[in-house]
């Protein structure tokens with residue numbers, strides 16, 4: 002017989018968890034006490050805030066394809082996880098969060114640090130459970146890992162009362178292999194494949210949109226094989242970036258509000274739209290009433306609730322896209338689409354002239370964010386991971402980063418959580434100390450989780466942090482400029498001396514204000530052994546273009 | 562907008578009802594009535610939800626419900642596709658029981674299921690329109706209390722949760 006707390010830790014070890022991101026407190030102390038004995042089998046990272054812990058676990062999960070594990074105490078510890086849960090839920094990130102809870106006999110009495118965590122976290126979790134006795138612990142954790150990782154991944158939460166942690170019980174770990182009410186995978190309908198293949202074979206202007214579903218299904222090779230055979234142009238969503246190397250001949254760019262010109266515009270000209278592992282988010286579709294109305298739509302999607310949710314499809318191929326893509330590749334004819342592809346290339350040139358050239362190769366005035374990303378591309382490894390926060394810098398970094406490998410894109414997509422990047426970059430780096438992890442943040446967002454400098458210091462994670470400082474909540478300011486008569490209401494920031502802050506945490510830091518110093522500084526940062534903080538002072542009032550304004554159609558994408 | 566009945570078969574899991582109702586709350590959709598009970602199958606609960614929405618919404622809602630991990634299966638039906646009943650109880654002061662009221666009770670085929678010194682309780686089962694009609698009639702007779710259940714429903718189309726469970730793939 003061992004303590005419930007030991008069962009918690011041994012269960013995590015049995016699930017091959019490598020890291021726990023957490024923060025201690027009263028109701029979880031027995032588990033922390035147990036952890037003391039297992040430090041050779043599982044590593045714990047003490048963040049500086051529970052939000053940092055959960056975002057770090059998200060970063061870890063996104064780059065590793067494994068479950069991120071989070072540990073927090075009851076009450077405020079648990080409520081500090083809520084933002085991360087909502088973020089992981091909407092971005093389909095597998096997490097297992099374990100929270101301590103007051104003893105079972107105190108539930109519902111407003112005991113010290115009691116909060117209804119199961120109730121609070123319900124909308125932000127794929128599944129959650131409260132465990133009130135020792136024998137329930139291992140089965141709950143087994144189920145949690147199974148649910149988090151299978152089907153469309155997502156966060157789960159296991160709330161464990163303190164009495165369960167200190168009671169003694171048998172440990173006999175049985176992994177969960179299935180739940181009768183939960184069938185995440187279905188057999189793919191050959192008839193749907195055939196119908197899709199017929200549409201694709203007869204299409205004159207077919208067009209592929211791929212999303213993070215491809216990455217989550219590890220279907221990158223299958224996507225590539227399908228595109229190689231059919232020669233269809235393919236565009237990526239924000240979270241799909243990296244699923245296809247950007248130098249692949251089929252790759253035509255990025256979708257969405259600040260995506261590329263051609264991929265948005267030509268959505269309304271294709272005749273068959275093939276959506277793979279993406280959910281037609283409103284940031285991708287713009288006005289749905291004017292979205293791809295001319296096209297027959299084929300949707301390859303695992304989650305049945307996504308099918309016909311926003312865009313009605315002609316052929317739904319429900320199931321794991323790794324399998325369906327392979328079946329589809331088998332069923333379609335070899336083809337090419339030169340003229341259609343050329344349309345993308347022509348519009349791409351327009352975008353280059355109107356926007357990209359200036360974004361990447363500024364000559365006078367303040368530095369542009371794009372110039373920094375352009376130089377990062379010059380020095381980075383092929384498999385470098387880009388972690389971004391939320392705002393203008395996020396869109397610019399995404400637009401210009403040269404994605405070559407899968408699982409190199411880590412950003413808060415669906416929720417748009419400022420403060421995500423710094424802890425997520427830490428988590429991504431801990432998965433592999435040898436990989437380059439480049440964290441691009443804004444001056445607003447970094448201050449939301451800046452305390453995680455402390456965790457970077459303590460773990461010696463060699464994260465490269467690039468602060469693109471425009472002294473503004475830039476993305477909001479851009480909207481104020483374009484849609485609110487330049488009334489810059491509470492978006493200008495008086496910022497601290499970021500260099501001093503970084504240095505206070507013993508992180509090597511440098512500030513660049515001049516174009517002439519930029520290249521050498523970026524090179525120095527990337528080649529530096531340990532963590533590095535590079536602040537680049539950029540033009541204050543630059544805007545991100547192209548842009549599809551809210552309520553507009555994809556074909557109303559504007560270049561200025 | 563149409564009236565629909567959703568039949569949800571779930572594991573008997575704490576919080577499952579909450580997980581299902583927040584799907585409606587989040588979309589600003591009102592649940593007209595809801596009942597929950599054991600189903601024919603051991604350990605499996607059946608939740609019956611009545612809701613007035615568009616066809617597009619009902620498909621969306623049913624998929625969202627079925628997505629809940631502890632939901633085994635959810636089916637949605639139009640009123641034509643289900644046999645359903647609601648039970649209503651009416652409490653009247655004993656001195657309201659004049660021949661007029663007795664006639665109404667007989668006409669409706671309602672029953673007096675409790676008679677106390679001060680009051681009687683009348684039970685009547687039917688569709689909402691029927692129980693509502695009786696309510697309107699009894700109101701002028703100093704009706705003391707009224708209570709109506711959510712609908713319980715049996716679907717006409719054939720489906721089997723048991724078979725679904727047996728076909729584990």
Ligand SMILES: Cc1ncc(C[n+]2csc(CCOP(=O)(O)OP(=O)(O)O)c2C)c(N)n1
Nearest residue numbers: 392393394419443444445446473474475476
């Ligand atoms: C937690 C949170 N609060 C508010 C917002 C709204 N918001 C989106 S972008 C943005 C500005 C971000 O400013 P900064 O971090 O400096 O990045 P920039 O846009 O200047 O590159 C704000 C306030 C958000 N996305 N997340």
Ligand SMILES: [Mg+2]
Nearest residue numbers: 443444473475
């Ligand atoms: Mg800023």
